[in-house]
Amino acid sequence: MKFKLTFWRVVFIVIMILGLYSTYVRYLRGLGAVSNMTDQFPWGLWIGFDCLCGVMLAAGGFCMVGAVYLFNVERLHPVVKPAVLTAFLGYVLFIVGLLFDLGRPWFIWHQMIYMNPHSVMFEVGMCVMTYTTVLFFEFLPNVFERLNWEIGIKWIKFFYPVLIVAGILLSTLHQSSLGSLYLIMPEKLHPFWYTPAMPFFFFGSAVAVGLAMTIFESTQSAKTFGRQLELPVLNTLAGALLVALWVNLLLRFEDFFHRGQLSAIFKPSYEAYFLWLELALTYVIPIVLLSFKKVRLAPKLLYFASLSAVLGFVTNRLNIALIGFEQYVGYHYVPKWTEFMITLMIVAIGFAAFAVAVRYLPIFQAEHEETLEEPGVVVGAGVLSHAGD
Amino acid sequence: MSKAILYDATMCIGCKQCESACAQQNKLPYDDTVAAESVQSAHKYTVVLTKNDKFMRRLCMHCQKPACGSVCPVGAFHKTSAGPVVYDVWKCIGCRYCMVACPFNQPKYEWGSLNPRVRKCIMCPDRIAEGKQTACAEICPTGATKFGERDELIAEAKQRIQQNPSTYKPRIYGLNEVGGTSTLIIAAADVEDYGYPASEKLGETPMPEYTGRVMERIPDFIPLWTLVLGGIYWVSHRREEVAAAEELEKNGGKQ
Numbered sequence: 063m064k065f066k067l068t069f070w071r072v073v074f075i076v077i078m079i080l081g082l083y084s085t086y087v088r089y090l091r092g093l094g095a096v097s098n099m100t101d102q103f104p105w106g107l108w109i110g111f112d113c114l115c116g117v118m119l120a121a122g123g124f125c126m127v128g129a130v131y132l133f134n135v136e137r138l139h140p141v142v143k144p145a146v147l148t149a150f151l152g153y154v155l156f157i158v159g160l161l162f163d164l165g166r167p168w169f170i171w172h173q174m175i176y177m178n179p180h181s182v183m184f185e186v187g188m189c190v191m192t193y194t195t196v197l198f199f200e201f202l203p204n205v206f207e208r209l210n211w212e213i214g215i216k217w218i219k220f221f222y223p224v225l226i227v228a229g230i231l232l233s234t235l236h237q238s239s240l241g242s243l244y245l246i247m248p249e250k251l252h253p254f255w256y257t258p259a260m261p262f263f264f265f266g267s268a269v270a271v272g273l274a275m276t277i278f279e280s281t282q283s284a285k286t287f288g289r290q291l292e293l294p295v296l297n298t299l300a301g302a303l304l305v306a307l308w309v310n311l312l313l314r315f316e317d318f319f320h321r322g323q324l325s326a327i328f329k330p331s332y333e334a335y336f337l338w339l340e341l342a343l344t345y346v347i348p349i350v351l352l353s354f355k356k357v358r359l360a361p362k363l364l365y366f367a368s369l370s371a372v373l374g375f376v377t378n379r380l381n382i383a384l385i386g387f388e389q390y391v392g393y394h395y396v397p398k399w400t401e402f403m404i405t406l407m408i409v410a411i412g413f414a415a416f417a418v419a420v421r422y423l424p425i426f427q428a429e430h431e432e433t434l435e436e437p438g439v440v441v442g443a444g445v446l447s448h449a450g451d
Numbered sequence: 452m453s454k455a456i457l458y459d460a461t462m463c464i465g466c467k468q469c470e471s472a473c474a475q476q477n478k479l480p481y482d483d484t485v486a487a488e489s490v491q492s493a494h495k496y497t498v499v500l501t502k503n504d505k506f507m508r509r510l511c512m513h514c515q516k517p518a519c520g521s522v523c524p525v526g527a528f529h530k531t532s533a534g535p536v537v538y539d540v541w542k543c544i545g546c547r548y549c550m551v552a553c554p555f556n557q558p559k560y561e562w563g564s565l566n567p568r569v570r571k572c573i574m575c576p577d578r579i580a581e582g583k584q585t586a587c588a589e590i591c592p593t594g595a596t597k598f599g600e601r602d603e604l605i606a607e608a609k610q611r612i613q614q615n616p617s618t619y620k621p622r623i624y625g626l627n628e629v630g631g632t633s634t635l636i637i638a639a640a641d642v643e644d645y646g647y648p649a650s651e652k653l654g655e656t657p658m659p660e661y662t663g664r665v666m667e668r669i670p671d672f673i674p675l676w677t678l679v680l681g682g683i684y685w686v687s688h689r690r691e692e693v694a695a696a697e698e699l700e701k702n703g704g705k706q
Contacts, residue, residue: 073514101492101559104550132680165545165560165567169525176542178526182662183548185669187524223619227680235669236675246552246663249652261665341582 072096074410081407084400084424088162098398104389110383111405112159115376116152117190118264118271122231122279123197125272129302130447131226137298141276143204143413147416148279150197153190155412164405172285182242189236196229204423209390237268244382254327255339255378257317266313267375270306273299274348276377277368281361287420293359304349307371311345318379336377336385344374453633454534454579455513455601456588457608460638461618462595463506465499468588473497476575476586486596493561496572497587498643504640507645509594510587511536511557511572512625513633519549520557527569534601534633535574543569552651554629574633601633608637612703624650630657 070080088096099106114194126145161167173187206214218225241264244251257263277299320323327337351357352366358364388394419425474481479494491498497510515603517536519528527542528549545567550558561567575585583589589597597604605626612619624642625632628650636642643649 082453090565090604091567092563093560093567099562101562102556104560132683134691163546165547166543167545169544170540170543172525172544176525176527178523180521180601180659180663180666181524181526181548183522183546184524185666217649223681223684227677230680231673231676235673239665242662242665243548245665246658248661249554249654250551254452258661258664292485388611436480 073238074414077406077410078401079405080352082412083183084403085162087400088404093165096398096400096404098395098401102324102391102393105383106395107384107401107405108159108163111376112163112408113156114379114383116156116159117237117240118268118375118379119275119372120149120152120156120276121233121237121268122228122273123200124237126276127200127226128230130139131222132230135298136324137295140292140426141158141280141293141299144420145272145276146197146200147204147419147425148275149200150194151419152161152413153194153197153417155408156190157194158411159405159408161321163433170392182209182239182245184296186239187235189232189239193229193232193236196225196232199225204425207424209420225234231403233268234265238262238265240264244320248400250387250390251382252338252389253321254333255382255386257321259313259317260382263314265400266306267378271372271375273306274371275304277303277364278372279366281365283426285418286417287426293361295351296364297358300352300364303368303371304352304358307349307352308363309343311349311426312405333381333385336381340374340377342374343370343377348374361369384445453532453601454574454598455604455633455635456574456585457597457599457635457637458508458510459595459597459608459611460505460507460640461615462593463499463508464593464595466507466592467499468590468592470495470497470499472586474574476578477573490542491557491559493559493568493570496570500641501638504690507638507640507642507647508636509646510634511574512552512555512628513572513574513631514629514657515631515657516629518552518554518629518658521659521662522548522552524548528694531576533576533579535579536633537573537576538569538571541570542567545569552679554648554658554660555673601635604635608635614693622650625679627655628653630655630660637665 084096093099097106122145123132126138126142130138130142157228161170164170173184174191177188178184199221202216203215206212206218222301238261241260241262244256245258277296280296280299315324318327327334348367348371351363351370356363357367384395456578459706470486471481473479473496474485474494477496478548485495485652488495489498489500493510493666497508500507500509513529513534513536515529517530520526520530520536522547523543525542525544526538527539529539532538547558547560547569549569550556559571559573560569575583578585584598585596587598591597597607599607605623608623612621613650618639620639620641622637624636624638624647625634636647643674
């Protein structure tokens, strides 16, 4: 077995080296040395991206589980396993990200004994912890299948209804609660983003991103792992995404209207530029694209539309976490390069773990099929896939 | 009855003895460099600011219903019945939600530490328990910082404003802001000029209510949503069973 140095592997190695250096700075020099966070800006990129976006990007898991097992949309069955895998990895990495951001991460278990039920953060923490456990059990059949351990699969199948309902309940709670985190700062967060409806918007965007991420993931894995997804599946997801985007858009503008912001959002200002970027990426580009049936049937354009929607919602959450506070604080927060490196390292580990899981586990195979290894299936750019052996 | 601090900026001479007494009480370094710093930080809980030859003190407001206490996932902050909002360093996990949530931006962080703590004025709870005043009130040579019962201090502040309406702005900052605070300020200038958030922006709603409105629904939401989800699951799978049974019947029992 020889190890080939591809472009993406070089990128991965560079990110890992710089990320490990940043990790060293984080734990041996402190939060002040590794980040540009200050007393005025106590939450930075890690809360904005790793936490708020990370949890949103992992929403595909509960969306697809809900669609297939709760609503019985059989057509979508092929995307459940990769979606659950992404969600599981996403939540584990979210917790890893938290260990960087928390000032005293070794006390993270305190929230299980010193509970404060009034705290939104406490609720999010408990939900994330239990939901990660649920995802672990939803993911476990892949390992059992690989090991051909029928009893294990049977047991999980037996508890599946409980896992499904618990998973969706917990997701509803914490996806929306991430928005509730900001409800206590009405005078700090810019009126473009502060709204009492934030919990609803966070949930709505999670559903839309769940769909968009599943499309993105399916089309991306088609490229990376040389596996083709049936068009009807993509078409169904694309239609659902279009509806989800419209619902989000209409509610968003109803909210602008209700709070008397409708004229303010069209006046040029620092915040308005970021809002426009967000609205263009989230709604204008994907809605226009997805409105054409041709696009919904063309994987390449679907890939582009879903990527745009995902980036749009990411911009939305970064606007809420970072841009929306700059006017109040009175200065611009720009993350330090080491902050970026730690975020990039976590993302890179996610990609690598996905590639490894796909390589060794029957993620892309239908349930209860014979899981014979096909060496030809895994090609090329998967960061750690052994394309050369 | 709960204790409070009344700061009367018109009586303040800017001697900064409250700063040094506070530092001594909380075992913080204090020298000329620290004295010259005009911002609060992890090593400076209170600061005396100067603007147009007028002085203004900043310190934790000790809200009646503190945002920090409501947001902390581990309950490291709480308002004691005696008045102070205190901090339990052992519980703290370092999420810094208190810093983001505080309407007065009082909690500060030890960014350089490897085991960082949140730092802010805690209104000398140990001294209060012993029946003493806070360190800053005790040392104040002019009585600009006065310690006492909140109700009595409010009455006194009203009286001072009434007797000298030309000196004071006609308001007590902290009386109703975010539902009332245990630090009260009267002054000749607008407190907003010294970095205090404007009363109109703060409003009179206690900060915890903004999240409380959502959080209080959760205990009902969990069982209801579980029932709905379980119901959907049952209906959609029942439909499948019925379809299968009908199929079987159509084929006259033949498989």
